[in-house]
Amino acid sequence: MPDTRPSPYFVLFNEIGILHQLSRALLEARLPDGLLSSHFGVLNHLVRVGEGTTPLAIARAFQVPKTTMTHTLSGCVKHGLIEMRPNPEDARSKCIWLTDKGRQVREDMVAAAATGMGDFAEHFPEDKVEALLPALTEMRQFLDKARDEI
Structure with a gap:
């Protein structure tokens, strides 16, 4: 399958x-x-x-x-x-x-x-969110740069 x-x-x-x-x-x-x-x-x-x-x-x-x-x-x-x-x-x-x-x-x-963001911040502490930011920023920058090519 x-x-x-x-x-x-x-x-x-x-x-x-x-x-x-x-x-x-x-x-x-x-x-x-x-x-x-x-x-x-x-x-x-x-x-x-x-x-x-x-x-x-x-x-x-x-x-x-x-x-x-x-x-x-x-x-x-x-x-x-x-x-x-x-x-x-x-x-x-x-x-x-x-x-x-x-x-x-x-x-x-x-x-x-x-x-x-009270409940959200309790569930997702700042350090966990900050750990996501570099990859998300890199993805945004890539897509932003490539916007006319997509």
């Missing part, structure tokens, strides 16, 4: 996908009214990789259509989380910058997510 077990690569990405869904639900339960996980994603991206980037560059980073990202960015502007300024290198486009409120909301959400 042939081995019908899925490959470990499938199982890995399946688990990561499920973890993403569950962690997003945890985050969304703590977001202020009217904010979505996509808004937090933009704030987190700008803090992590830097501000002053274009909507198209952010859309590419999130691998979503520009129209989808434009909608997300509009929500962020509406909530006062980001501002769009003229692109000094191309007057036809804009660059995205965090507002003080956007930075604070992001910091508040990171803190809220951490406080919501």
Whole structure:
């Protein structure tokens, strides 16, 4: 009888996908009214990789259509989380910058997510989580670098 077990690569990405869904639900339960996980994603991206980037560059980073990202960015502007300024290198486009409120909301959400991890942190101590991070970071960096080749 042939081995019908899925490959470990499938199982890995399946688990990561499920973890993403569950962690997003945890985050969304703590977001202020009217904010979505996509808004937090933009704030987190700008803090992590830097501000002053274009909507198209952010859309590419999130691998979503520009129209989808434009909608997300509009929500962020509406909530006062980001501002769009003229692109000094191309007057036809804009660059995205965090507002003080956007930075604070992001910091508040990171803190809220951490406080919501009580049972998780008891079951998975920090050292166990930290042991996973190098391999996960390496996988993300590999996939990020190869995104246009996949």
